[in-house]
Amino acid sequence: MTVGTGSELQYLLDRQAIEDVLKRYARGVDRHDEDIMRSVFHEDAIDNHGPFVGGREIFPGWVNDLHAGKTRAHSHNITCHSCEIDGDTAWTETYVAFVLYLSASDKVMFGSGRYVDRFEKRNGEWRIALRRTMTDSRFEGDSSVFDQPDRTPRGRWDRSDISYDELAEKEGSA
Amino acid sequence: MTETPSTTTRELLDRRQIRDCIDRYSRGLDRHDDALLASAFHPDAIDNHGDWIGRLPEFIEWANYEVHEPLLQHNHHITTHTAEIDGDVAVAESYVIYVLRLKDRKTVRVGCGRYVDRLERRNGEWRIALRQLILDLRFTADGAAGNVEDGYYHGTWDRTDISYDRPKGIPADLAAKMEQA
Numbered sequence: 001m002t003v004g005t006g007s008e009l010q011y012l013l014d015r016q017a018i019e020d021v022l023k024r025y026a027r028g029v030d031r032h033d034e035d036i037m038r039s040v041f042h043e044d045a046i047d048n049h050g051p052f053v054g055g056r057e058i059f060p061g062w063v064n065d066l067h068a069g070k071t072r073a074h075s076h077n078i079t080c081h082s083c084e085i086d087g088d089t090a091w092t093e094t095y096v097a098f099v100l101y102l103s104a105s106d107k108v109m110f111g112s113g114r115y116v117d118r119f120e121k122r123n124g125e126w127r128i129a130l131r132r133t134m135t136d137s138r139f140e141g142d143s144s145v146f147d148q149p150d151r152t153p154r155g156r157w158d159r160s161d162i163s164y165d166e167l168a169e170k171e172g173s174a
Numbered sequence: 175m176t177e178t179p180s181t182t183t184r185e186l187l188d189r190r191q192i193r194d195c196i197d198r199y200s201r202g203l204d205r206h207d208d209a210l211l212a213s214a215f216h217p218d219a220i221d222n223h224g225d226w227i228g229r230l231p232e233f234i235e236w237a238n239y240e241v242h243e244p245l246l247q248h249n250h251h252i253t254t255h256t257a258e259i260d261g262d263v264a265v266a267e268s269y270v271i272y273v274l275r276l277k278d279r280k281t282v283r284v285g286c287g288r289y290v291d292r293l294e295r296r297n298g299e300w301r302i303a304l305r306q307l308i309l310d311l312r313f314t315a316d317g318a319a320g321n322v323e324d325g326y327y328h329g330t331w332d333r334t335d336i337s338y339d340r341p342k343g344i345p346a347d348l349a350a351k352m353e354q355a
Contacts, residue, residue, distance in 0.1 A: 012186050046344055046352075050325035053351045079251035079271070080197040093201065093337040097251050097271060109319055110284075112249035112273045114329070116337045130344070132336055134327040136204075136247045137275035139282035139315035 014085055017126045018119055022094050025128075026076040031164075032067070032157035034060035040128055042120060047131045064157075073101040073146075073155060090119040090126065106144040112136045185259065191300045192257045192293055196268050199289075199302070200250040206238045206331035215302045216294060222306045247275045247329055262295040270307075275317055282317035286310050 021040045028036030041047065041056035052062050067074055080095040093116050100109045118130040153162055195214050202211030212230055215221070221233045228236070242248060250272045257266040267290050274283040292304040327336050339345070344352075 008187060009183050012183065012190060015190060046348060048348055048351070051351075053348055077251070077253070079253055080200045082194070082197055082201055091340055095200070095249060095251055097249075097273075110273075110315070112251065113326070114249075114337060116327075116339070118341065130341065132327055132345075132348070134329055134336065135324055136249050136329045137273055137282060137317065138320040139273070139275075139284070139317045140319050141315055 011085070014090070014121070014126065015083060018083055018090055018092060019081065021119070021126060021128065022078055022081065022092070022115070026078050026096070027163075028060070029063060029067075029076055030074060030155065031159075031161055032064045033159075034064070037063070041131075042122065042127045042129050045127070045129050045131070047128070047133075049133045050135075067100075068157070070103060071100045072103050075099045075155075088121040090117075090121075092117045092119060101143050101146065106142060106147075107140045108143040108146075109138055109140050111138040188259050188264070188295070188300065189257060192259070192264055192266055193255055195293065195300050195302065196255065196266065196289065196291065197252055199305075200252055200270075201337075203237055204249055204329070205335055205337070206242070208234050208238055211238060213301075215305075216296065219302050220304050221302075222304070224307060224309070242274075244277055245274050246277050246279070249273045257293075264291075264293045264295075264300070266291045266293060275320060279321050280317055282315045282320070283312070284315055285312045 024036055025040045027033070028040065037060040038056045041059070043056070045055055047054060047056070047059045049059075049063065052059070054062065075098070077097040077099070078094055079097055080093075082093050084091045093114055096111075096113050096115060098111045098113060100111070102109060113133060113135040116132045116134065117128050119126050120129040155161055198210060199214035201207070202209075202214060212234055215230055215233075217230060220227065220229055226233075226236050226241075250270055252268050252270055254269040255266065256268075257264050267288055270285075270287050270289055272285045272287070274285075276282065287307055287309045290306045290308060291302050293300050294303045329335055
């Protein structure tokens with residue numbers, strides 16, 4: 001690769017675009033935002049989350065129901081990431097540290113998992129074509145301290161979340 | 175230094191390659207992939223984990239065989255990462271949250287630390303020349319929840335881990351799940 005050629009810049013743009021999709025997914029899930037969640041998948045994409053296999057039309061509803069049914073709050077943190085680009089296909093592995101404040105108890109569950117994805121670039125846009133989700137470990141902690149009142153704003157599962165005040169409306173479209 | 179497109183691209187590529195190298199260490203360690211773990215280091219690199227200090231190949235032996243012997247699974251999450259680059263040398267600080275699930279299926283050990291690395295670019299490739307781990311916090315947690323089968327894929331320490339797959343279409347096991355639905 002010669003420094004400064006268009007192909008190097010394109011490679012960087014591709015890597016950044018893919019990373020942005022991964023982060024947008026986490027944001028969509030944590031805010032229960034169906035529009036954002038749909039925007040990270042191709043129309044014919046398949047997502048697998050344990051017992052769930054389906055596309056972007058049904059995944060957001062499923063994951064929102066799951067989280068609303070079992071948790072009071074959650075945070076999906078994207079950590080390690082590896083990416084192999086082969087033309088208009090990219091193979092990625094992305095670690096997630098997901099933290100769930102359980103509804104049924106005062107416990108928090110901290111899970112370590114990985115998203116194993118096939119991305120495809122169509123019409124210049126990278127989106128997920130296939131996602132398989134792994135869980136590697138889970139542990140629990142005591143979250144009762146979280147309900148003690150303080151002045152720090154809490155996250156919300158709709159557009160009243162403070163992040164929407166600042167982030168642009170253009171989160172990607174389905 | 176005059177900012178030219180090629181200078182900027184070079185710096186961005188350096189940042190990307192440095193972060194990739196550090197993520198590659200985690201992946202090589204968490205998959206017990208000796209070759210991948212070694213590829214994060216220069217052949218003469220030194221790794222200082224406090225309790226252990228030395229070079230390859232002894233580091234691989236310690237990391238992928240000895241120290242993880244009491245464990246079932248582990249993940250080394252890299253979070254906040256910064257790098258300062260000066261030509262062919264860089265210094266990076268990368269926060270790590272490491273989660274170790276013990277074979278007793280009850281205990282999970284968690285640490286919050288930082289890797290402070292000196293990386294060097296040799297023959298066009300950025301790798302670690304010196305790594306030091308700083309441990310900031312450590313705690314023990316209840317890992318019993320991990321024993322409930324959740325229906326997700328689980329990690330392995332060999333090439334059967336699905337992260338090595340490159341399926342072009344829908345993998346057979348997923349197709350079967352979709353048939354049943």
